[in-house]
Each structure stands twice: as structure tokens, then as C-alpha cells.
Amino acid sequence: MVINAEGIVIKEVHKVIFPGSNGDPYWDCVQLIKQVCTKAIPIFKEAHPGCQALFIFDQSSTHAALPPDALKAFEMNKSNGGKQRRQKDTIIPDNNPYPQFCGKVQKMTTENGEQKGLQQTLEE
Numbered sequence: 001m002v003i004n005a006e007g008i009v010i011k012e013v014h015k016v017i018f019p020g021s022n023g024d025p026y027w028d029c030v031q032l033i034k035q036v037c038t039k040a041i042p043i044f045k046e047a048h049p050g051c052q053a054l055f056i057f058d059q060s061s062t063h064a065a066l067p068p069d070a071l072k073a074f075e076m077n078k079s080n081g082g083k084q085r086r087q088k089d090t091i092i093p094d095n096n097p098y099p100q101f102c103g104k105v106q107k108m109t110t111e112n113g114e115q116k117g118l119q120q121t122l123e124e
Contacts, residue, residue, distance in 0.1 A: 002047045011046070013039040029067060032057075071108070073118060081114040 002011040015035060017024040025031075036055060044053045066072065069088040077084045087108045092101045106124060108116050 002043055011043050013043055033067060076115075076121070077117045078119055079117040080110055080120055081117070084115050084117075086115060 002009070004010050013035060015027075015031070017027055019026045040055070041053070044051075069086060071087050071090055072085065075085045076087070089108050090106050092104050092106050094102045096102050106121070108121070110116055110120075
């Protein structure tokens with residue numbers, strides 16, 4: 001939260017929902033990411049310039065959800081193409097056993113635009 005010189009809260013982040021058949025949709029990952037990225041982080045940066053934040057979420061199933069383009073091996077086909085989720089490109093981590101690939105982008109689509117399968121992803 002951001003407090004002015006008089007001690008009055010001028011910016012804060014909270015969201016109250018009233019889920020139900022005629023109410024708000026249940027809280028999900030999309031809403032969580034939107035609230036953190038568009039409200040919580042900018043307010044933190046304004047309230048604490050030059051500092052770094054660590055956001056930790058509890059074990060609620062909503063908070064454990066992943067964005068729609070997250071890498072999920074269980075939702076990949078063995079081979080390329082077919083009916084499978086589109087997954088975002090990733091960065092090969094620095095602890096990869098092959099140093100020449102560390103920090104490089106791994107595309108999750110083939111040159112012709114179809115989703116890569118597990119086999120090609122693992123071979124790369």
C-alpha cells in the first residue's frame with residue numbers, strides 16, 4: 001500500500017469477490033496474475049523504490065494454477081502437431097549439462113508453426 005505524508009492510504013490492492021451462479025467468477029490464475037502484475041507490483045515499486053519484492057502464495061488450488069501457456073509435459077503429445085495446448089517458448093536453464101545451450105531460447109513450435117511434441121523437445 002502507498003501512504004501519503006498524513007498517513008492516509010492512497011493506493012492499495014485487494015479484490016473482494018462474491019462467487020456463485022449469478023455472482024463473480026471464482027478466483028483463478030488469470031485474475032491473480034492480472035492483479036499482481038497490473039496493481040501489486042506497480043504499487044510496491046512506488047512505495048519502495050529500488051527494492052525487490054518476493055510474492056509468496058498459499059497452497060490454494062487457485063494460486064497453484066498455471067497460466068494458459070505454461071509448460072506442461074502432461075499436456076503434450078509424444079510427436080509434433082495434433083491436438084495439444086500451445087505452450088510458450090522457454091529459456092534453457094544455466095544448470096543444463098550442455099553449456100553451449102545454457103540461456104538459449106527453446107522454441108515450442110516447429111518451423112511450420114505446429115506444436116512440438118515431447119520427443120523432439122527432449123531430444124533438443
